[in-house]
Structure formats: C-alpha cells, structure tokens
Amino acid sequence: MATDISNYYMYQPQHVVPAVFAALIGISLLLHVYQNFRYNFWRVTFFMAWGGLVFLIGWIARVVSSYHTDNLNLYIVQTIFIYAGPPIYSAAAYNIVGRLMNYLPMYAPLNPNRVLITFVYLGALVEALTAAGAAKMSAAGDDLSRIKSGGTLMAVALVLQAVVELALVSLVGLIHFRFSRSGSEIPPNVKKLFITLYGTSTLVIVRCICRAIESFTLFGEIEKGAKHYGYILAHEWYIFAFEAVPMVLFTFWLNVFHTAHFLPRQKTRYLDLDGKTERLGPGWIDRRSTWETFADPFDLGGIFAGKPNHESFWLSPEKWPVAQDGSFAMGTTSNVAGGQINKSPEEGQILSMTHA
Incomplete structure (x- = not known):
C-alpha cells in the first residue's frame, strides 16, 4: 500500500475502533479515580490514574486524527500520548511491588523504599x-x-521497558520463592497479588516485543529503500491487537484486583511469620546512608560479610502491636474508613471484601 502524502498514516485509519478503546480506557480511568478515593490509596496507585489519563488523551486524539489525516499536529499528539501511556501504567506495578515488600519484609531481597525510586x-x-x-x-x-x-x-525504549519488566517479574518471583520456601502457607491476598503482577507484567512484555517488531520492520523497509511498507506497517489491526488490547486488559485487571483490596494503606504494617497476624512495625530500617543503599541496593556487602545492614524487626514480634482492625491476610479488614469486617477467623479465609 503506497503512502498517500495527504495521509500521515500508512493506511486509512478506522474511526469507530479507536473510539471504542478510548471509551474503555475512560471507564477504567474513572474506576481507578473512584477506587483511589474510596480506599484513600493514591500514594500506591496514583500512576494508574495518571497513565490512564495520558493513554486516554492519546486515543481521543487518534479518533480526531482519523478524520483529519493530513493534520500533522494531531498525528504527533496521538502518537506521543499512545506510546507514553504504558510506561506510566508500569510505574504503578513498581509501586505495588515496593508496598508488597513492605508488607513482607522478611522475604524482601532489597530495601522496599528503593524499589519505586x-x-x-x-x-x-x-x-x-x-x-x-x-x-x-x-x-x-x-x-x-x-x-x-x-x-x-x-526501539531502544521498548527493549529497555521489556528488560525492566523482566527484572520486575524476577523480583516478584524471588519474593514468591522465598515465601514458598519458608514453609508458611501463602495467604489469599498475597497469592492474588503475585498472580496480578505476573499477569500485568506479561501483558506489558508482549506489548513491548510486538511494538519492537514493528519498529524493526520499519528499519528493514527503510534499508531496502522501499516505497511500499510491509504488512505490519500497512495494517491498523496490529496497533489495536498489540498496543490497545494488552493495556486495556492491564488497566481493567488492576480495577478488578485493585491493590487496596489486598494490602494495607500503612507501609509500616506487615504480615507476621504466621502468615495470618498483621503487626504495626517500625518499617524497613537500613543502617546505611542513602547513597550506600543506591550503590548496593541488595546489600551484597553486608550479606557477604555475614552482617546484613537492615534490622530484622520481624524476628521480635512481641515488640510490635497487633493490628486491632483485623487482617488483610484473613480477609477481616478493609482500607475503607471504618472498614473492619465482623467475621470469625475461619470466615476470614474467604476474602469477601476482595471485590467490594
């Protein structure tokens, strides 16, 4: 398909399909805003709202651009915002992993407060x-x-994001492995978070790989001096299937399995070694300076010397009070104001508040 000089796309763009994706992204964005207000969870999942807004602007601009294919400014806006949304969405996952490590400090391989940064x-x-x-x-x-x-x-950005996502999945996998090896039963809230993080990261990785293939296909066509573009570049379905669909699934996944259902708002609240009780601890304590924690986030120096530089406060549970409003692990509490759930511990095994 030859490129029309009056059309900045390499095809005649759809009008309806981008509008459908814009509507879906808008619905998810409104849900995230509502959930963050309801659970007062902005500090953890703020990036879902920000990323959703950026991605929504991109798809709205694409709808408008599809009617004005010769307008360069509209074409630039939709391109930049559609590409910029997913990395911001991913930042929400980074924040979730950091908060999960605060909740499970005994299985954290590095300072949870350095993960997000x-x-x-x-x-x-x-x-x-x-x-x-x-x-x-x-x-x-x-x-x-x-x-x-x-x-x-x-292409460099896409490959880098895929590498970062693989690193994130590896970090989650290490926490999962350490918890499983401890012999304690993994509570339902943590299991669902593991599945959510594995799933959403996989969607991002698929998106990055497919978009990178698109970029490398473009390079090939340019190197050949082609006046006609390959199948991928000349068909719009590719961006729908490998950009819009994965990220729509990503954002709705975190609507349905919102982190506020599974983790406490307070970063100092942690799960005791029994896998049921939650205590109000001091938070992660690292005896090193800030610059040392950046230079050696895994505290390899301390580990090799046999003297880790963080306090293992979870080994002295008697020092830290039990959370009196219930337990997320047992499904007996919620981040909603006054959200204690009146259940017996046995009933609490069923997380009835998971999708409240």
Missing part, C-alpha cells in the same frame, strides 16, 4: 526515549533518515 528512574528514561522517538518519527514526513533515527529511539 530505582524502577521509576528507569521508567523515566523509557518515557523520555519514547517521547523523543515518537515526536521525531511523527514529524519526519518523508525524511527517511529522521524516521529511522526516531524509530531507533523507540
């Missing part, structure tokens, strides 16, 4: 590369060298 810095790099590459490609017109340089930035 480390991954968000990497995410910011992905975001910067994505925005720069998308802007350069969108404004390139018929300049193949600018298309290629912009595409290179996009």
